[in-house]
Amino acid sequence: MAEMTFTRPEFRVRIDRETCIKCGRCVHQCGWGVYVLDDEGRPRPDHAKCAACHRCVTFCPADAITIEKNPLAYKESDSLSAAHRKAVWRQAETGGVLLTGMGNDKPYLRIFDHLLLDACQVTNPSIDPLREPMELRTYLGRKPDYVEVAPAANGLGPRLLTELDPQLELQTPIMFGGMSFGSVSLNVHRALAMAAKELGTYMNTGEGGLHADLQPYQDNIIVQCASGRFGVHADYLQAGAAVEIKIGQGAKPGIGGHLPGEKIDEAVSTTRMIPQGSDALSPAPHHDIYSIEDLRQLIYAIKESTGYKPVSVKIAAVHNVAAIASGVVRAGADIVYLDGFRGGTGAAPTIIRDHVGIPIEIAIAVVDQRLRDEGIRNRASIVAAGGIRSSADVTKAIALGADACAIGTTALVALGCHVCQKCHTGCCSWGICTQRPELVRRLDPEWGAERVINLVRAWSHELAEVLGALGVNAIESMRGSRERLRSLGLDESTSRMLGVKPAGLGH
Amino acid sequence: MMPSSEAARNVPTGPARKGPIGIEPGRINAGQPGTEKGRVSRVGETARIDARGVYYKTLNGQIREQIEGGATRVVLDNVNGQRYIGAAIAAQGVTIEVNGVPGNDLATFMDGPTVVVNENAQDGVGNTMNSGLVVVKGDAGDVLGYGMRGGRLYVRGDVGYRVGIHMKAYEDRRPVIVVGGRARDFLGEYMAGGEIILLGLGESELPLVGSYVGTGMHGGVIYLRGEVAGHQLGKEAGTAAPTDDEMARIEELTLDFCTRAGCDAAEALDRPFTKVFPYSHRPYGKLYAY
Numbered sequence A: 001m002a003e004m005t006f007t008r009p010e011f012r013v014r015i016d017r018e019t020c021i022k023c024g025r026c027v028h029q030c031g032w033g034v035y036v037l038d039d040e041g042r043p044r045p046d047h048a049k050c051a052a053c054h055r056c057v058t059f060c061p062a063d064a065i066t067i068e069k070n071p072l073a074y075k076e077s078d079s080l081s082a083a084h085r086k087a088v089w090r091q092a093e094t095g096g097v098l099l100t101g102m103g104n105d106k107p108y109l110r111i112f113d114h115l116l117l118d119a120c121q122v123t124n125p126s127i128d129p130l131r132e133p134m135e136l137r138t139y140l141g142r143k144p145d146y147v148e149v150a151p152a153a154n155g156l157g158p159r160l161l162t163e164l165d166p167q168l169e170l171q172t173p174i175m176f177g178g179m180s181f182g183s184v185s186l187n188v189h190r191a192l193a194m195a196a197k198e199l200g201t202y203m204n205t206g207e208g209g210l211h212a213d214l215q216p217y218q219d220n221i222i223v224q225c226a227s228g229r230f231g232v233h234a235d236y237l238q239a240g241a242a243v244e245i246k247i248g249q250g251a252k253p254g255i256g257g258h259l260p261g262e263k264i265d266e267a268v269s270t271t272r273m274i275p276q277g278s279d280a281l282s283p284a285p286h287h288d289i290y291s292i293e294d295l296r297q298l299i300y301a302i303k304e305s306t307g308y309k310p311v312s313v314k315i316a317a318v319h320n321v322a323a324i325a326s327g328v329v330r331a332g333a334d335i336v337y338l339d340g341f342r343g344g345t346g347a348a349p350t351i352i353r354d355h356v357g358i359p360i361e362i363a364i365a366v367v368d369q370r371l372r373d374e375g376i377r378n379r380a381s382i383v384a385a386g387g388i389r390s391s392a393d394v395t396k397a398i399a400l401g402a403d404a405c406a407i408g409t410t411a412l413v414a415l416g417c418h419v420c421q422k423c424h425t426g427c428c429s430w431g432i433c434t435q436r437p438e439l440v441r442r443l444d445p446e447w448g449a450e451r452v453i454n455l456v457r458a459w460s461h462e463l464a465e466v467l468g469a470l471g472v473n474a475i476e477s478m479r480g481s482r483e484r485l486r487s488l489g490l491d492e493s494t495s496r497m498l499g500v501k502p503a504g505l506g507h
Numbered sequence B: 001m002m003p004s005s006e007a008a009r010n011v012p013t014g015p016a017r018k019g020p021i022g023i024e025p026g027r028i029n030a031g032q033p034g035t036e037k038g039r040v041s042r043v044g045e046t047a048r049i050d051a052r053g054v055y056y057k058t059l060n061g062q063i064r065e066q067i068e069g070g071a072t073r074v075v076l077d078n079v080n081g082q083r084y085i086g087a088a089i090a091a092q093g094v095t096i097e098v099n100g101v102p103g104n105d106l107a108t109f110m111d112g113p114t115v116v117v118n119e120n121a122q123d124g125v126g127n128t129m130n131s132g133l134v135v136v137k138g139d140a141g142d143v144l145g146y147g148m149r150g151g152r153l154y155v156r157g158d159v160g161y162r163v164g165i166h167m168k169a170y171e172d173r174r175p176v177i178v179v180g181g182r183a184r185d186f187l188g189e190y191m192a193g194g195e196i197i198l199l200g201l202g203e204s205e206l207p208l209v210g211s212y213v214g215t216g217m218h219g220g221v222i223y224l225r226g227e228v229a230g231h232q233l234g235k236e237a238g239t240a241a242p243t244d245d246e247m248a249r250i251e252e253l254t255l256d257f258c259t260r261a262g263c264d265a266a267e268a269l270d271r272p273f274t275k276v277f278p279y280s281h282r283p284y285g286k287l288y289a290y
Helices: A025-029 A055-059 A082-094 A186-199 A212-220 A234-239 A266-272 A292-306 A321-330 A350-355 A360-373 A391-400 A409-414 A445-470 A492-498 B005-009 B056-068 B244-261
Strands: A011-015 A035-037 A043-045 A065-069 A097-100 A115-117 A138-140 A168-170 A174-176 A221-225 A242-246 A257-259 A280-282 A311-316 A335-339 A381-385 A404-407 A485-487 B040-043 B046-050 B073-080 B095-101 B111-117 B131-136 B152-155 B176-179 B192-198 B219-225 B237-240 B273-278
Touching: A011 A043, A025 A035, A025 A055, A055 A065, A082 A097, A097 A350, A115 A391, A115 A445, A138 A381, A174 A186, A174 A445, A186 A212, A186 A409, A186 A445, A212 A221, A221 A234, A234 A292, A242 A292, A242 A335, A292 A311, A292 A321, A292 B056, A311 A321, A321 A335, A321 A360, A335 A360, A360 A381, A360 A391, A360 A492, A391 A404, A391 A445, A391 A485, A404 A409, A409 A445, A485 A492, B040 B056, B046 B056, B056 B073, B131 B244, B152 B244, B176 B244, B192 B244, B219 B244, B244 B273
Parallel strands: A174 A404, A221 A242, A242 A311, A311 A335, A335 A381, A381 A404, B046 B073, B073 B095, B095 B111, B111 B131, B131 B152, B152 B176, B176 B192, B192 B219
Antiparallel strands: A011 A065, A035 A043, A115 A485, A138 A168, A257 A280, B040 B046, B219 B273, B237 B273
16 A cells, blocks of 8 residues: 555745746755755745745745645644644654654743843932943853952952852853754854853853864863763863753753664764764663762762863753752752753654743752752852743843743854754755754854854843843852742742742832 | 760770870871872883872872973782872873872863773773773773763773763763673663663673663663663663664774773674663753752
8 A cells, every 4th residue: 555644744835936036946945855846947935845944935036936824724623732643643643752952832831921120210220221331241250159268468458268169251152052063063162162162151062072073162162971971981071161960951852862874974983972863862861860969979970070160960850850950059060051941952752842841940940949048049050942042032031030041042043043843854955953964064164153053142131131231240140039029820839839929019 | 965075085086196196196187198299210201100009199199290301101019908099190192101000089070081901900090080091901890980071991800880970071071981791780870971881792601681770760871782671771762773873883882992902803793782872961851840
């Protein structure tokens, strides 16, 4: 029997016959193989392959292409929706685990959109950030419990006696989240590394090693050590400004990663130090970490191996995140990186991406509160990630208690990602989430770096505007200041969990 | 409800506090920095360090100091559980000799040196090691050679669980683990490359190997001196008789092991070996619907 599928195309590609100049550019631009030229030299689309990534639309010189949702009607059912039916059909055909890319796209409550910032009026003057200095500089790392200072004497000023732990200095509280070379292309890594250096912040290698081309940027790179230990060796650990132990990822808490053999080309193979064409399997746990004590062992193994550089521990926001974060801090982490359930991924089973974990907003609040309650908040910085879409989200995350935010998907959007959620296929027409050389070269790293720099600079200006409106002149003054947030339309228990009063309630 | 600050602060955290909040200063850093150094005697290129009571961070600093100062042989006496000995040391032609029992993560991330342990070792020996040689004359614990990418790890006695987990090979880096005694469950789990030889020498009440041998294995090879039952294997692994070339390799590695670990080479090669190999380099290639 011929192969038959019930799943109809999600999109319809329309090419205007009048305006199409038969140049064939759409055929070349499409990474999904949607188009073939027919006998008349006209592009004929295979709708089923279209991901609505807009590469062809952007590059069509005649502006002849539009992509529409397939209007095909399904008998309405709020219970067994069309999406459910399509998933059932795909699995009935293949027997496989459904895979997807990017972050959770389900319509869960978006807490950031229910939080409102304060501003000064009349009695407490606001500050004009265009005229007055605004301090966005942020230091990540362990702060001392107290400092000892030797008083001024013999004509010298006071001296700090306490030895401070090493810190990461960020010129703005925005960094880039871990995305491995292998899941994203080398040009993405190049663009982010250049941008991080220019902005005075950090990019993160993810679990795929550090390509030799990135060594000039190593002072602005955090290197990751995850369960597969790909590309992890002494020089790699020592190359980074800090090392991140990846325990979990917001998009797929509790599971490992499978980079399929097809994506392990020569460059990926060299950087990960594994053979070409063999699957790169990252086990779900680190097999040397089954407890907080074991985590401490790896943290200090890395510190011993790097001359005591800061160590970040990345965990997914899950139900018990506050207690876990407390353990992570007690294990000796300098930075706790919290990744919320909207965080992105190069590939994850849909069931995990869409149904596991908790929102980053709640995770920040409960972790910050727990660490304060236990008197250990100073011992580690909190980086919040997983669904940071705008500078508004950054300000709210910091007001909830984060020291800084990391962006992954949003940085990719700046590079041209259209959020088609097909990262796992490796066919990214924008040259972002692919290793196919003809696609990778579409992303010019310098062009990309400039766009990311523009984005982060714009956000930083916006942060300064918000600080001015709040009447403070340093991001420090807003950090963990939940009094400057109000909730609108959140139920009482969520508001309480966030430690935020409802809108309308004064001080 | 959020736990109240008061309740959390009432949790005992140790002796009297100094400083503004919570934790007493002595617990801020790991372990506790004894900065007292071990006594060093240096004769030519050989340095001896008395590790008795020396904090691991200090001891490892002293080892690096000696190697940077030109020592090619560093002998550590009275070692008692100090962790990370040899961690991330990148040097050729250097030997670290350990008298006593080193702590976890011996030779982690190590790149080049030889480490000889004259007694037992603990867990995590050769964790993510890049190159070099570790010889343990006694037994060793669990999770040996995790993610090891090169070099050799020889253990004269028995080893624990999950030995050689996620070992991988890359070009000329081919990690080798040879164990003179027996191994517990999950030998070569997730193994992606390299070679493990398990000899099971001498008499023992323990079986040669536990269960789940080669679970998730997708590269590399395990050679067992003797037999392994089907139920002991992970579902991704199969068995075969070694080929002649493979037997030659087994002999070469076994002879080297016997010389360095001090075993009887004749006994080590007195019976047939079984090869355990992965069915696929892509064990999960068909798991997903795209």
